[in-house]
Amino acid sequence: MRDLTFIVLIKQVPDMDQVEFDYEEGRVDRSSAPLEPNPFDLNALEEAVKYKEELGGEVIAISMGPKQAESTLKDAIARGADEGILLQGREFAGSDTWATSLALGHAIEAVGDFDLIFSGEKTVDGDTGQVGPEVAEFLNIPHIAFVSGVKARKEDEVEVVSESWGATYVKSMELPGLITLTKDVNEPRLPSFKDKQKARKAKIANWGVEDIGIDQENLGITGSPTRVANMEVPPPEKRESMLLREDPGSAVNQLLEKLDLGRSK
Amino acid sequence: MSEVMVFAENNGERIHPVSYELLGKGRELTDKLEGDLSATLLSGEQLPAEELVYRGADRVYRGTDPALSEPVETSYKEALVSLISEVNPEVILIGATNFGRSLAPRIAMALDTSLTADCTGLDIDEEKNFVQIRPAFSGNILAHIKSRTSPQLATVRYKEFAEADRNEEREGEVVEVKVKISREGAEKVKIIEEKRGRRVNLEDAEVVVAGGRGLKKESDMQLVEDLADTFGGKVGASRPLVDDGWIEREHQVGYSGKRVKPGIYIACGISGQSQHLAGMKESDTIIAINNDPSAPIFEYADYGLVGNLYEIVPELIRQLKEGN
Ligand SMILES: Cc1cc2nc3c(=O)[nH]c(=O)nc-3n(C[C@H](O)[C@H](O)[C@H](O)COP(=O)(O)OP(=O)(O)OC[C@H]3O[C@@H](n4cnc5c(N)ncnc54)[C@H](O)[C@@H]3O)c2cc1C
Numbered sequence: 199m200r201d202l203t204f205i206v207l208i209k210q211v212p213d214m215d216q217v218e219f220d221y222e223e224g225r226v227d228r229s230s231a232p233l234e235p236n237p238f239d240l241n242a243l244e245e246a247v248k249y250k251e252e253l254g255g256e257v258i259a260i261s262m263g264p265k266q267a268e269s270t271l272k273d274a275i276a277r278g279a280d281e282g283i284l285l286q287g288r289e290f291a292g293s294d295t296w297a298t299s300l301a302l303g304h305a306i307e308a309v310g311d312f313d314l315i316f317s318g319e320k321t322v323d324g325d326t327g328q329v330g331p332e333v334a335e336f337l338n339i340p341h342i343a344f345v346s347g348v349k350a351r352k353e354d355e356v357e358v359v360s361e362s363w364g365a366t367y368v369k370s371m372e373l374p375g376l377i378t379l380t381k382d383v384n385e386p387r388l389p390s391f392k393d394k395q396k397a398r399k400a401k402i403a404n405w406g407v408e409d410i411g412i413d414q415e416n417l418g419i420t421g422s423p424t425r426v427a428n429m430e431v432p433p434p435e436k437r438e439s440m441l442l443r444e445d446p447g448s449a450v451n452q453l454l455e456k457l458d459l460g461r462s463k
Numbered sequence: 464m465s466e467v468m469v470f471a472e473n474n475g476e477r478i479h480p481v482s483y484e485l486l487g488k489g490r491e492l493t494d495k496l497e498g499d500l501s502a503t504l505l506s507g508e509q510l511p512a513e514e515l516v517y518r519g520a521d522r523v524y525r526g527t528d529p530a531l532s533e534p535v536e537t538s539y540k541e542a543l544v545s546l547i548s549e550v551n552p553e554v555i556l557i558g559a560t561n562f563g564r565s566l567a568p569r570i571a572m573a574l575d576t577s578l579t580a581d582c583t584g585l586d587i588d589e590e591k592n593f594v595q596i597r598p599a600f601s602g603n604i605l606a607h608i609k610s611r612t613s614p615q616l617a618t619v620r621y622k623e624f625a626e627a628d629r630n631e632e633r634e635g636e637v638v639e640v641k642v643k644i645s646r647e648g649a650e651k652v653k654i655i656e657e658k659r660g661r662r663v664n665l666e667d668a669e670v671v672v673a674g675g676r677g678l679k680k681e682s683d684m685q686l687v688e689d690l691a692d693t694f695g696g697k698v699g700a701s702r703p704l705v706d707d708g709w710i711e712r713e714h715q716v717g718y719s720g721k722r723v724k725p726g727i728y729i730a731c732g733i734s735g736q737s738q739h740l741a742g743m744k745e746s747d748t749i750i751a752i753n754n755d756p757s758a759p760i761f762e763y764a765d766y767g768l769v770g771n772l773y774e775i776v777p778e779l780i781r782q783l784k785e786g787n
């Protein structure tokens with residue numbers, strides 16, 4: 199039997215705790231923050247590496263983004279991926295989730311046979327959670343979204359926990375398939391210094407439009423079914439806060455009076 | 464005639480209330496588009512359709528098939544794609560629940576059309592374009608999205624819009640649709656176990672009392688629970704407590720947890736990082752208890768109790784009980 203192939207979809211995003219928003223101009227200053235792997239995608243990667251550790255096989259990390267996203271793929275290699283592929287080129291820029299999924303789907307087809315694809319629940323910048331299930335539909339494979347636990351890893355089937363319809367479900371899915379992972383699923387490992395050093399030297403394959411055989415018309419701003427007509431950056435919704443610093447007894451008393459709860463019910 | 468179609472998510476027993484909110488908003492959109500409002504009710508066993516009519520649907524497409532009795536996206540996708548291809552709605556609204564957010568992208572890709580996630584605003588502009596407003600960048604920006612394909616799909620957050628008025632006099636047509644599902648897709652995902660009931664429904668709570676890392680040990684969760692009980696509310700938590708296993712993840716409030724909008728939110732020993740705020744900043748009244756006067760949570764709270772939660776929370780419980 200051939201080795202198992204796991205694919206992880208991983209995007210490079212700005213560190214949300216440091217990114218600056220220009221409230222007056224209504225812009226996001228992307229250059230203000232360092233770039234890092236999308237936090238949810240590290241959970242996806244960790245799950246893929248666990249699968250590999252249990253059953254053997256290979257983990258391939260795929261990202262679509264600018265040249266600098268190579269560092270995110272090297273980070274993935276330091277954390278246990280075997281290979282990184284970057285979809286890169288002007289044509290890809292400005293793609294919405296449909297176009298991104300189409301590109302990632304073509305890249306996965308170009309990789310060849312695969313068993314399980316792992317994606318994050320959502321990205322912290324695009325914030326849609328659409329790319330995973332869209333890729334699954336493109337590849338015509340089943341998917342399970344919002345996976346918060348993996349219960350059994352098998353060669354032809356995976357068993358997971360996810361929430362839906364206001365209930366918690368344990369589901370099994372035949373492979374090949376795709377799962378999207380929440381932050382609850384695991385605690386991503388930290389790469390060792392040695393692994394980081396090794397990953398620094400790793401070669402990241404750069405693939406362009408021709409390598410994945412996608413029609414350029416379907417990419418970028420012109421190929422995307424949605425477009426951002428404009429953007430607002432609303433200032434944080436701060437509130438006029440009434441601070442009560444007295445001893446607990448009178449602070450609580452004041453609070454309940456304000457809330458009109460002192461004599462409620 | 465342009466039709467706005469609302470997907471009425473249900474678990475086989477109950478229609479998710481976001482569907483009634485979508486019908487309310489959908490009516491506003493159809494008024495501007497001069498079109499029809501429809502609802503799609505798919506389930507394993509037949510469900511009554513009148514409620515959707517009372518809430519404003521001119522037409523209800525009802526489809527029943529055993530394959531629809533479980534949350535398996537591929538079955539729902541097939542049923543919806545064939546219905547959509549037949550009736551050609553202009554706009555399709557789906558609740559941004561876990562199921563909706565998992566199903567909608569499959570439909571969008573199958574139809575090669577636009578999808579906007581997690582909308583908080585929807586409108587029709589002067590040129591009759593459908594405008595979808597959604598938060599992005601972890602809730603820091605609002606993007607106005609337009610689509611250039613049809614149908615235009617959007618998932619919409621729960622509790623963002625008011626429920627449609629209920630009127631039993633309203634009349635509408637119920638169309639029984641033939642559900643077309645290929646069994647082989649449905650067989651790839653199997654339900655092994657379903658746990659219903661025990662789950663907390665934080666989203667619908669009127670009062671949420673949440674604990675954070677200001678709590679020193681697991682057993683101190685009791686304090687938060689007691690306060691929640693005194694209010695008749697539910698218990699929430701910041702992420703670190705969930706990570707430490709002090710409470711199940713269903714209780715987590717925030718960007719990667721639940722988004723809540725209760726009448727009263729009480730944050731006990733929570734600093735107010737943006738990822739926590741993302742889940743509760745729209746609550747009607749926010750009360751923060753924190754011993755650090757410079758904690759960011761105070762900037763987002765209506766009332767800030769500066770002090771030790773181990774003194775303040777018991778006092779709050781005591782006075783509330785006295786007031787009774
Ligand atoms: C991608 C991503 C997603 C995330 N999603 C979420 C999410 O969904 N929800 C979430 O909550 N977090 C989330 N986080 C984590 C978030 O960034 C913060 O780390 C977290 O919210 C901090 O929790 P906390 O306020 O309880 O703890 P801390 O920040 O440690 O704050 C504890 C507070 O308690 C106060 N305190 C201490 N002792 C006392 C006392 N005796 N009396 C009163 N006050 C006291 C302290 O002054 C302090 O302000 C996410 C992070 C990332 C990167």
Ligand SMILES: Nc1ncnc2c1ncn2[C@@H]1O[C@H](COP(=O)(O)O)[C@@H](O)[C@H]1O
Pocket residue numbers: 207208209210236238239242260261262263295298302316317318319320321322324325326327328329330
């Ligand atoms: N440009 C990209 N490159 C690789 N993976 C991506 C990209 N965009 C999205 N993904 C994957 O799809 C998931 C959902 O992304 P999104 O739909 O943008 O919220 C992410 O967590 C990633 O796993």
